Amino acid sequence: MALLEVTDLSIQFGGLKAVDNFNLTIDEHELVGLIGPNGAGKTTVFNMLTGVYLPTEGDIKIDGESIVGKKPYEIVRCGAARTFQNIRLFKDLSVLDNIKIAYHHELNYSTFEGIFRLPRYWKDEKTAHENCLAFLDIFDMGDYASIQAKNLPYGKQRKLEIARALATKPKILMLDEPAAGMNPKETHELMDTIQLIRDKFDIAILLIEHDMHLVMGICERIVVLDYGKIIAKGTPEETRNNPDVIKVYLGE
Amino acid sequence: MNKNTIKSYLVNFLAVIIIFALMKLLMNIGIINRYYQGIIVFILINIILAASLNLATGFLGQLTLGHAGFMAAGAYVSASTAIMIKANFGWLPNIAILLISLIIAGIISAIVGVAIGIPALRLRGDYLAIITLGFGEVIRVIINNIRFTGGAQGLTGIPRISTFDNVFWITVLIVFILYTLTHSRQGRAIVSIREDEVAAEAVGVKTTRFKVMGFAIAASFAGIGGGLYAHYIAFLDPNTFNFMRSVEILVIVVLGGMGSLTGSIIAAIVLTILPEALRSFADYRLLLYSFLLIIMMIFRPAGLLGTSEFSWKSIYDRYKYRKESIIKREKA
Amino acid sequence: MILFLQQMINGLSVGSIYALIALGYTMVYGIIKLINFAHGEIMMAGAYFAFLIAITTNLPFPLVLVFSMIMAAILGMFTEYIAYKPLRNAPRISALITAIGVSFFLQNLALVIFKANPKIMPELIVKKPISIGALKIGTVTLTTLVLSIIFMIILDIFVKKTKPGKAMRAVSEDKEAAMLMGINVDRTISITFAIGSALGALGGVLYSITYTQVFPTMGVMPGLKAFVAAVLGGIGLIPGAVLGGFVIGMIETVSKAYISSQWSDAIVFGLLIIVLLFKPTGILGKNEKEKV
Numbered sequence: 001m002a003l004l005e006v007t008d009l010s011i012q013f014g015g016l017k018a019v020d021n022f023n024l025t026i027d028e029h030e031l032v033g034l035i036g037p038n039g040a041g042k043t044t045v046f047n048m049l050t051g052v053y054l055p056t057e058g059d060i061k062i063d064g065e066s067i068v069g070k071k072p073y074e075i076v077r078c079g080a081a082r083t084f085q086n087i088r089l090f091k092d093l094s095v096l097d098n099i100k101i102a103y104h105h106e107l108n109y110s111t112f113e114g115i116f117r118l119p120r121y122w123k124d125e126k127t128a129h130e131n132c133l134a135f136l137d138i139f140d141m142g143d144y145a146s147i148q149a150k151n152l153p154y155g156k157q158r159k160l161e162i163a164r165a166l167a168t169k170p171k172i173l174m175l176d177e178p179a180a181g182m183n184p185k186e187t188h189e190l191m192d193t194i195q196l197i198r199d200k201f202d203i204a205i206l207l208i209e210h211d212m213h214l215v216m217g218i219c220e221r222i223v224v225l226d227y228g229k230i231i232a233k234g235t236p237e238e239t240r241n242n243p244d245v246i247k248v249y250l251g252e
Numbered sequence: 253m254n255k256n257t258i259k260s261y262l263v264n265f266l267a268v269i270i271i272f273a274l275m276k277l278l279m280n281i282g283i284i285n286r287y288y289q290g291i292i293v294f295i296l297i298n299i300i301l302a303a304s305l306n307l308a309t310g311f312l313g314q315l316t317l318g319h320a321g322f323m324a325a326g327a328y329v330s331a332s333t334a335i336m337i338k339a340n341f342g343w344l345p346n347i348a349i350l351l352i353s354l355i356i357a358g359i360i361s362a363i364v365g366v367a368i369g370i371p372a373l374r375l376r377g378d379y380l381a382i383i384t385l386g387f388g389e390v391i392r393v394i395i396n397n398i399r400f401t402g403g404a405q406g407l408t409g410i411p412r413i414s415t416f417d418n419v420f421w422i423t424v425l426i427v428f429i430l431y432t433l434t435h436s437r438q439g440r441a442i443v444s445i446r447e448d449e450v451a452a453e454a455v456g457v458k459t460t461r462f463k464v465m466g467f468a469i470a471a472s473f474a475g476i477g478g479g480l481y482a483h484y485i486a487f488l489d490p491n492t493f494n495f496m497r498s499v500e501i502l503v504i505v506v507l508g509g510m511g512s513l514t515g516s517i518i519a520a521i522v523l524t525i526l527p528e529a530l531r532s533f534a535d536y537r538l539l540l541y542s543f544l545l546i547i548m549m550i551f552r553p554a555g556l557l558g559t560s561e562f563s564w565k566s567i568y569d570r571y572k573y574r575k576e577s578i579i580k581r582e583k584a
Numbered sequence: 585m586i587l588f589l590q591q592m593i594n595g596l597s598v599g600s601i602y603a604l605i606a607l608g609y610t611m612v613y614g615i616i617k618l619i620n621f622a623h624g625e626i627m628m629a630g631a632y633f634a635f636l637i638a639i640t641t642n643l644p645f646p647l648v649l650v651f652s653m654i655m656a657a658i659l660g661m662f663t664e665y666i667a668y669k670p671l672r673n674a675p676r677i678s679a680l681i682t683a684i685g686v687s688f689f690l691q692n693l694a695l696v697i698f699k700a701n702p703k704i705m706p707e708l709i710v711k712k713p714i715s716i717g718a719l720k721i722g723t724v725t726l727t728t729l730v731l732s733i734i735f736m737i738i739l740d741i742f743v744k745k746t747k748p749g750k751a752m753r754a755v756s757e758d759k760e761a762a763m764l765m766g767i768n769v770d771r772t773i774s775i776t777f778a779i780g781s782a783l784g785a786l787g788g789v790l791y792s793i794t795y796t797q798v799f800p801t802m803g804v805m806p807g808l809k810a811f812v813a814a815v816l817g818g819i820g821l822i823p824g825a826v827l828g829g830f831v832i833g834m835i836e837t838v839s840k841a842y843i844s845s846q847w848s849d850a851i852v853f854g855l856l857i858i859v860l861l862f863k864p865t866g867i868l869g870k871n872e873k874e875k876v
Contacts, residue, residue: 072454077456084450084454089451090447090448090452092559093447101452101457104437104457114433114436115433115436117432125436168456375860382811382812382860383861386857386860387853389850390850390854503684506680507681535696536696538688538695539689539692542688543685546667546686553671553675554675
C-alpha cells in the first residue's frame with residue numbers, strides 16, 4: 001500500500017478550477033518532485049494535502065486513512081508535515097522553542113501537572129529538552145538553540161523550518177519551494193539537508209520546486225503541473241525530454 | 253529539575269514572603285494607613301486583571317476589549333453567592349465564604365468566556381477586539397437592567413470579606429499559575445498561536461482548543477479579580493465595569509509589555525499609584541495622567557519590559573557583563 | 585403609521601450623525617489601520633469650537649460650522665503629528681493605546697477648561713416644525729440630514745475625482761507601493777486626518793444642536809456607536825461607514841421607541857456581534873483569506 005494516495009483531487013475557486021483531477025501516489029521513502037510554472041496550482045495541491053483548503057472533489061489517503069475534511073493539526077498527527085513558501089517560523093521564540101512546540105505531542109503531562117510543577121512535568125520537560133537539543137544537533141544547529149528564530153540567517157531559517165516539521169515525526173514531509181530566495185551556496189546546503197533527511201529519517205518527501213537543478217538532482221520521480229492539470233510524470237530523465245514539459249517551460 | 257530552577261523558585265518565594273511581612277509590619281506600626289491599604293488592595297486586584305488579560309492578549313495574541321465584562325460577571329456572581337451563603341450558612345468562617353464565592357465566580361466567568369470565545373475567536377485581530385467590546389457592553393447593559401443584580405441602583409449588602417491578607421495570597425497564587433502555565437507545554441502552544449497561527453496548526457497545535465482554553469482562563473481570573481473587588485468595597489455599581497474599565501486594564505498590559513507578567517505587575521503598581529499620587533494636582537490630575545500615558549507609549553512602544561520577564565539574574569548578568577567589558581577596556 | 589414614519593426620519597437624522605463620525609474612523613483605519621479612539625473627542629472638540637464661536641461672535645450658522653470644522657481639522661492633524669506619527673512603525677497595539685491616551689487627554693482638557701456641567705448650545709438653527717401632510721419634521725432634523733448628505737457627496741467626489749483623494753485610496757491600498765509611485769504618504773495621512781476630523785466636527789455640531797448641550801464626555805457614546813457603525817458597514821470602506829451609520833441610527837431609534845430605551849444599547853451591540861459572526865468583515869466588507 002502506498003503511503004500517500006491522492007485520487008482525482010480537484011478544487012474550484014469561484015468559476016476557476018485551480019486543480020483538476022490530480023492523481024499521485026508516493027511510496028515509503030520516496031522523493032517526489034512537483035514542478036510547474038507559476039500559478040500552476042502546486043501550492044494549492046499542498047494546501048489541500050495539509051488541510052488548509054478543502055478539496056471540491058477527490059480523496060487523499062495517508063496510510064490508507066482518508067484525511068479529507070480533517071483539520072491541519074489532525075493531519076499532522078496522521079503523519080504529514082509541511083513547510084511554507086514564505087517561511088513561517090515562531091519568530092520571537094528561540095530556535096529550541098520552535099522545535100519544542102512541534103515536539104508538543106511527545107509530552108504527556110496535563111495542564112494541571114504543568115501548572116503545579118508535578119513530577120511528570122519535570123520528567124517530560126527534561127526529556128523534551130534533551131531530545132530537542134539532540135534533534136537540533138542532527139541539523140548542526142545546536143549552537144543556535146537559544147537564539148531568536150528571526151535572528152537566524154535566511155538559509156538557517158529554512159533549515160529550522162524543515163527541522164521543525166520533522167520534529168512532528170511525520171511519515172511524509174512536504175517542502176514548498178525550499179530553495180526560493182536562496183543563493184547557490186544556500187541551495188547547495190539545502191540539498192545536503194535533504195540528503196541528510198533521507199539518510200537519517202525513514203520518510204518520504206514531496207517537494208515543490210522551481211530550481212530545476214535541485215529537482216533534477218535529487219528527485220526520483222517528477223510530476224509536472226500546468227493550469228491545474230498533470231501534464232507529465234516520470235523520472236527526471238523522462239520529464240526533461242518530454243515535449244509538453246519543454247513547451248511549458250520554454251515556450252514554443 | 254535542575255539546581256538553578258529550584259534556587260530561583262526559592263528566591264522568588266522568599267521575596268514574596270518578605271514583601272508580605274514588610275507590608276504587615278508597616279500596617280501594624282501605622283505607616284500604611286487604611287487609605288494606603290485600600291490602594292494596595294486595588295493594585296493587587298489590578299495585577300490579577302492585567303495578568304489575566306495578558307494571557308489572552310499578550311501570550312495568546314488575541315486583542316480583547318471586554319475584560320471588564322468578565323470582571324463584572326465574576327463580581328456579581330461572587331457577591332450574590334456570598335450574600336446567599338451568609339444568609340443560609342452564616343456560621344461559616346469568612347475565608348470559606350470568600351473562597352466558595354470566588355471559585356463559583358471563577359467557574360461562571362470561565363463558562364461565559366468559553367461561550368463568548370468559541371464564536372468570537374474565529375475572528376482575528378481588530379475584529380475580535382470589537383466583538384469582545386460588544387460583549388462587554390452587552391453584559392453591562394444586562395446587569396443594568398435585571399433585578400437580580402440590583403440594576404442601575406447597584407448591589408448592596410455584599411459581605412465585606414476581602415482583606416489585604418487574602419487578596420495578597422490569591423494574587424500570588426494567580427500570578428504563579430499564569431507564570432507556570434505560560435512556561436509549560438500548554439503555554440508554548442498558546443504563544444505559538446500568537447506568533448503564527450497557521451504555522452502552529454501545521455506543526456500539530458490544536459489551535460482552537462488552546463485559544464478557547466487561554467481565553468477561558470483569562471476570563472476566569474478576571475472574574476475572581478472582580479469577586480475580590482466586590483468583597484472589598486461591598487457595593488457594586490454596574491457602570492464601574494464599562495468600556496473604560498476594560499481599556500484601563502489593557503493600558504496596564506500594554507504599558508507593562510505584552511507577554512510579560514512581571515511587566516504587568518510593575519505597570520499595575522505604577523498606573524494605580526499614578527492617579528493617586530497626582531491628586532494634589534486636583535483638576536489637572538487626569539490630564540497629567542493621560543499626558544504621561546502618551547509620553548510613555550511614544551518612548552516605550554513595546555512596553556516597559558517588552559516580552560521578557562524581570563529577573564534578578566538578568567540584572568546580575570547585565571552588571572557582570574558591564575563589569576567585564578570595563579575590565580576588557582582597561583586591559584586594552 | 586405616521587408615528588412610525590416620524591421615527592424613521594428621526595432614525596435617519598441620528599444615523600446621519602453617526603455616519604459622519606463613522607467616516608472619520610473608517611478613513612483613518614483604512615489608511616493606517618488604527619482604531620482612532622480619540623475621534624469621539626475630536627467630535628466633542630468640534631462642538632465646543634462651534635459653541636465658543638457662537639457665543640463670542642454673531643456669525644451665521646454656516647460660517648460657525650465652517651470655522652469649527654477647520655479648527656477640528658487642524659486639531660486632528662496636530663494629534664496625528666504629535667501622537668501617532670512617531671508610532672507608525674511600532675506595534676499596532678501601542679498606537680491604539682496612544683489613541684486612547686489622546687482621547688483621555690482631550691476629554692480632561694475640556695473638563696479643565698469648561699468644567700463638567702453641560703453648556704447650553706445656542707440655537708443656531710431656528711427650531712420650528714415643518715409639516716408635510718400629517719408628518720412633522722423639525723428644522724434641526726432636516727438640516728442634519730441634508731447637510732450630512734451634501735458632505736458625503738462632496739467626500740465621495742473628493743476621494744474619486746481629485747488627486748489627493750486618489751492618493752488617499754492608493755495609500756490605503758498599499759503604503760509602500762504608493763510611496764514608490766511618488767505619493768507623499770505623510771501628507772496624505774495628514775489630509776485624511778483633517779478630513780475625518782472636519783466631518784467628525786460637523787457630526788459633533790449637529791449632535792450638540794440636536795440635544796442642545798455640549799459637555800466634555802459627549803464624544804464617548806456617539807464615538808463608540810459611530811465606531812460600531814463603521815465596523816458594521818465594513819471598516820475601511822467609505823460607503824460602509826455611511827450604511828453602518830444609518831443602520832445603527834435606525835435600529836437605535838426604533839428600539840428606543842418600540843422596545844425599551846434601556847436595552848437599546850444592548851440591541852445595537854448585539855446586532856454588531858451577530859453581523860460579525862456571520863460576516864466577519866462587516867456588511868460590505870470582502871472576506872479575505874490569509875494567503876498560505
